[in-house]
Structure formats: C-alpha cells, structure tokens
Amino acid sequence: MLLTISCTRPEGAAWPASDLGFLLHKNPSRIQTFEQSYGVAHVLYPQAAEERCTSALLLEIDPVRLVRGKSRGAPEFSLAQYVNDRPYAASSLVSVAISTVFGSALHGRCAQRPELAETALPLRIELPAVPCRGGAAEAERVFAPLGWTVDATPLPLDPAFPEWGDSHYLRLELRGTLRLADALAHLYVLLPVLDGSKHYFLDTAEIDKLLRFGAGWLAAHPERTWITRRYLARRHSLVHAALARLAELDDREPEELGAVEENSDDLAAELASATAGFALGPVAGVGEATGESVGDRGPSLAVLRRAAVIGALRGAGASRVLDLGCGEGALLRELVADSGFSEIVGVDVSIRALRIAQRRMRRLPERQAQRVSVRQGALTYADASLRGYDAAVLMEVIEHVDPPRLGALEHTVFGAAAPRAVIVTTPNSEYNALYETLTAGTFRHSDHRFEWSRAEFAQWAGRVGETYGYGVRFEPVGPEDPELGASTQLAVFTRTTEEMGAA
Incomplete structure (x- = not known):
C-alpha cells in the first residue's frame, strides 16, 4: 500500500520544498523503516528538490500478523482474514501508520520549522x-x-475484461493548499470512513480520536x-456520544445530527446536573449551571437551553x-x-419528526x-385547541420562520392561543464571532432565516409584548x-392583561 505526499514551493518562498522532511520529521536523504503490529512501514523520498519534494509511505502488510492473537472461535475467523485487500x-x-510514523506532523509539531508547520502549503496526495x-x-x-x-478514478475489475466494469476501488488524487x-488529519x-471498516476493536477512545483529529472541520x-x-462502525452508543459532543461545538441539538436516543438514566442524570439551581426560582441560575459537570465535562449548550x-x-x-415546534421530542421527554x-x-409541522417523537413517547x-401527546400543526395558522394552556415554548423556532410570516406566528401564539406565559429562545448572532467554524455572515444552521442580535431580539419581543399584553424579561443561556x-x-x-389575551 502506497501513499505519496508532494509539496511544491510557492513562488517567492524563501524555503525549499525539501523542508517537507522537517515537517514529517523524516530525513529525505535516507530510507527509514518502522515496525508495525501488522507489518512494516517504510518512508522514502522519490524526489527531494528545492522546487518539489515527494515523500512516500509504503506499507508492507503481513496478513498473518493481522490475525495473530485472535482465537479460532472469533466470529470473523475464516480464510478471508488471510486473503484480503489489506496489503x-x-x-x-x-x-x-500516519499516527505512528508521522505522529508529530499529524499534531502540527515541528521544532525546526514551527512557522512552516502553521503555513498552508501547496500539497498533492496520491x-x-x-x-x-x-x-x-x-x-x-x-x-x-x-x-x-478531488480526482477520483474508478479502477476496473480487470483491464483485460472491460465488460466486467469497474471495481469499488478508486485511484485518488487530492490537491489543495492546506497545513500539513x-x-x-483528513x-x-x-x-477508514470511505473503506467502511476498521481492523481493530472500537471503544470510547475512538470518539476522542475522531474529535481530536476532526477539530476545526468535522463539526x-x-x-x-x-x-x-462510518468512522465508529455504526456502533450506536459511540455514535450518539460523538454526535452529542459535536452538537456542543456547533450549537446543535444531538437529534439534528442524527444521534440515537439516550439511555434514560444517563439523560436524567445529565438533566439533574444541568438544572441545579432551577427548582422554583427564575432563570437567572443559568449562568451558574454552566459550571455543573457531567462526568469530565460540562453539559452541552443544548442541555443548558x-x-x-x-x-x-x-x-x-x-x-x-405546549411545546410549539417540538421536533423529534428532545424537550418533551424532559x-x-x-x-x-x-x-x-x-x-x-414535520410528520417525520413527529413520528420519531411518537416512537420515543411509546417507550415511556x-x-x-x-401526560404527553403530539400533533401536527403549522404555527402560522390559529388552532382553537391550543387555547387555555398555562405556557407555550418556542425553543429555537422563530429563526426558522421567514420574516414576512412572523406576524402570523405571533398572532397564533400570543393572540389566538394566549397562554399565561410564553418562553422563546433564539441564537444570539453577536456570539457567532466566537465560533471558529462559522465564517462572517453565515448562520449556525442552514435552515435559519435570520439570527438576531440582543438588541434586535429585544425590539421584537417588546413590540410583541406591547401588542398582545405581555410583559417580557430576558435571560442569558450558555457561555x-x-x-x-x-x-x-x-x-x-x-x-399582563386578560382582556388582551381574550381579544
């Protein structure tokens, strides 16, 4: 198995392309060999000139080593363990091999050329x-x-028999200007994601690896x-935990990322931790809640919300x-x-989301x-059956509504349903500057129609309150x-006025 990494010196650069050897911590003037549990890895440089340098990682894989230590009773024990495409x-x-042979480069460390380690280089990977x-x-x-x-070329099953068609293997070439x-990390x-399988046992440590090397791009x-x-081999417990942690990085609900349902005991423990200080008091305790820990880390923004x-x-x-815009039932189950x-x-309004919510409710x-039910309905149309409730929640909902239709939602919730209290949450657009994964002018979610600053939210809330007879107060949530x-x-x-609510 061969992997080549080529670097071309940019025009005007003071350093030679052969400095790639410093970044990889491998001397271009000699061949180096590294023992692996599954065989041997060689690093060599077919080219190491000032204008262009190519480093090659060559793996000699021993199929016998791959299965050494496995018992004959293992379910995968078969001839396929010895005769396969792994070599x-x-x-x-x-x-x-990347993590063991190029470990320092993978972590971005280079004592001899630290500035080069932080520089985006013209790279070609084959x-x-x-x-x-x-x-x-x-x-x-x-x-x-x-x-x-990306230049991905399917390889034929057999060049001698073109009628057999292509195999599921690609010749892959990647070109781009990125940090090594x-x-x-990519x-x-x-x-392994493209391959769809791993040669070793997966445990929770794989989540840390995924998030460590996916930092800055995966979320x-x-x-x-x-x-x-795919990276976690569809292990549901691992997938859910990883998606929940990714949701923290991207201010998303775990359900929006496709996380499977939590274990109810874990959920109760996390909620109990996050709601400490909320028993009967106002929401002012949210700031303190961010300090509560769940295991080794604090609760996510979704949990705090x-x-x-x-x-x-x-x-x-x-x-x-009323949970208006309940989605797949994250708030309902709490x-x-x-x-x-x-x-x-x-x-x-989403039948698909309601079906998921209903399945969750059936497990209760x-x-x-x-005590809980779900129904389909559009929040821009009044529904007499929603009148008379103590409170309604619009949690991360209004920003999904086109601004011209907000007036209809306001009438449906504050005018027609007219609960005694309405709780609304929405992103603070000012805080977006602190999210490294967001570029200027972009929203946290592709379906958001807008995201308001604190002043814009206060202006909207004040107008709605004055129109429908509600007082309003504001509280921060999260960091x-x-x-x-x-x-x-x-x-x-x-x-504040029963007359306005009855109008």
Whole structure:
C-alpha cells in the first residue's frame, strides 16, 4: 500500500520544498523503516528538490500478523482474514501508520520549522487504491468541502475484461493548499470512513480520536453525521456520544445530527446536573449551571437551553404546557420526566419528526405517556385547541420562520392561543464571532432565516409584548462573553392583561 505526499514551493518562498522532511520529521536523504503490529512501514523520498519534494509511505502488510492473537472461535475467523485487500488498499491501517510514523506532523509539531508547520502549503496526495463503494462521488463529497480538489478514478475489475466494469476501488488524487497537519488529519479520519471498516476493536477512545483529529472541520462538514457513523462502525452508543459532543461545538441539538436516543438514566442524570439551581426560582441560575459537570465535562449548550426553559416554566408555575415546534421530542421527554407538568402537548409541522417523537413517547412508562401527546400543526395558522394552556415554548423556532410570516406566528401564539406565559429562545448572532467554524455572515444552521442580535431580539419581543399584553424579561443561556453576551438568548413573556389575551 502506497501513499505519496508532494509539496511544491510557492513562488517567492524563501524555503525549499525539501523542508517537507522537517515537517514529517523524516530525513529525505535516507530510507527509514518502522515496525508495525501488522507489518512494516517504510518512508522514502522519490524526489527531494528545492522546487518539489515527494515523500512516500509504503506499507508492507503481513496478513498473518493481522490475525495473530485472535482465537479460532472469533466470529470473523475464516480464510478471508488471510486473503484480503489489506496489503494493497488504503484502510485504517494507513491511519495507524500516519499516527505512528508521522505522529508529530499529524499534531502540527515541528521544532525546526514551527512557522512552516502553521503555513498552508501547496500539497498533492496520491493513493493508488482506495476502497470506496460509493464511487468517485462519495470521495468528492467528503474531501471537497475541506478545500481539496478531488480526482477520483474508478479502477476496473480487470483491464483485460472491460465488460466486467469497474471495481469499488478508486485511484485518488487530492490537491489543495492546506497545513500539513490538517491534510494528515483528513486522511486519518476519512480513509477508514470511505473503506467502511476498521481492523481493530472500537471503544470510547475512538470518539476522542475522531474529535481530536476532526477539530476545526468535522463539526462544520455537511457529511458529519455520515462520517461519524462510518468512522465508529455504526456502533450506536459511540455514535450518539460523538454526535452529542459535536452538537456542543456547533450549537446543535444531538437529534439534528442524527444521534440515537439516550439511555434514560444517563439523560436524567445529565438533566439533574444541568438544572441545579432551577427548582422554583427564575432563570437567572443559568449562568451558574454552566459550571455543573457531567462526568469530565460540562453539559452541552443544548442541555443548558432545555434546562433554562424548564426553569422558566417552573418559575411561571406552569402545569399544562405546549411545546410549539417540538421536533423529534428532545424537550418533551424532559418535560414528561417532571411530574409537575400535568399535560404536555407537542406540535410540529414535520410528520417525520413527529413520528420519531411518537416512537420515543411509546417507550415511556405508562404513567408518563398518559401526560404527553403530539400533533401536527403549522404555527402560522390559529388552532382553537391550543387555547387555555398555562405556557407555550418556542425553543429555537422563530429563526426558522421567514420574516414576512412572523406576524402570523405571533398572532397564533400570543393572540389566538394566549397562554399565561410564553418562553422563546433564539441564537444570539453577536456570539457567532466566537465560533471558529462559522465564517462572517453565515448562520449556525442552514435552515435559519435570520439570527438576531440582543438588541434586535429585544425590539421584537417588546413590540410583541406591547401588542398582545405581555410583559417580557430576558435571560442569558450558555457561555457568556462580557461584550458579546451569551450564546442563546431567552425571553419570558408573562401576560399582563386578560382582556388582551381574550381579544
């Protein structure tokens, strides 16, 4: 198995291309050999000139070593363990070699040329055989968003018999201007993803590897859910944990990234931690909640947001609650866990989301399931059946509505349904400057129609409150910056005039 990395010296650069050897910590003047658990890795330089330098990683894979130590009772024990494509195709074995042979480069360390380690270099990476059952389009889909120009050529099953068609192997060439550490991280994560399998046992340490080498790019990748599932071999518990941690980085609900449902005991423990200080008081405790820990890390913004909403509902003395725009039921299942809420109704326009929510509700104990229901409905159309509830929640909903239709939503919720209290959360656009994965002018979610600053949210809330007879107060949710505010902004509307609510 062969991997080549080529660097071309940019025009006007003071350093020679052969400085690639410093970045890789491998001397271009000699061949170096490294023993691996599965064989031997060689590093050599077919070319090392001032204008262009190419480093080659050659793996000699011993199929016998791959199965050494496995018992005959192992379910995968077969001749396929000895006769397979591992010696010839790029797979997780290449990732292991990158981490062991090019470990310093992968972590971006270079004592001799530290400035070069932080420089984007003109790179060309070539792999003669990459297993990829999704074909060239799949390789394009995972590498192109990272800044690579992708040339993926399907290899024929047998050149002597063209009528047999193409195999599921590609000759892959990547060209781009990136830091070497980033390029190696892309290969480390994505080669096993394209292959769809790993040669070693997966445990929770794989999540840390995925997030460590996916830092700065995976959370914003359009195929992040698919990449995560493939990298973790579809192990549901690992996939969910990884997606939940990615959601923290991107201010998303785990469900939006396709995470499987949490274990109910883990969920209860996390919620109990995040809601500490919310028992019957106002939402002002949110700031302190960010210091609560769940295991070795604090609760995610999504958890803090739900905790803040529940705290606001408790502070309003709400018993019968509407979750408007409930989605797949993330908030519903936490509301139903609190016996203080006697009736909970989720409303959403998406049939698919409601089906998922219903499945989750069916798994609840009967005494809880009797208190919650879901129904389809558009929040821009009044529904008489929603009137008379103590409180309504619009959690991360308004920013998904086209501005010209906000007036209809306002009438439906504040005018027609007219609950005693309405809790609204929405992103604070000012805080977006602190998210490394967001470029200027972009939103946190592709479906957002707008994202408001604190002043814009306050102006909208004040107008709505004055129109429909509600007082309003604001609270921060999540990490708070002294100048930019909190990541999420929350408003609690409390009805002040019964006459306006009945209008």
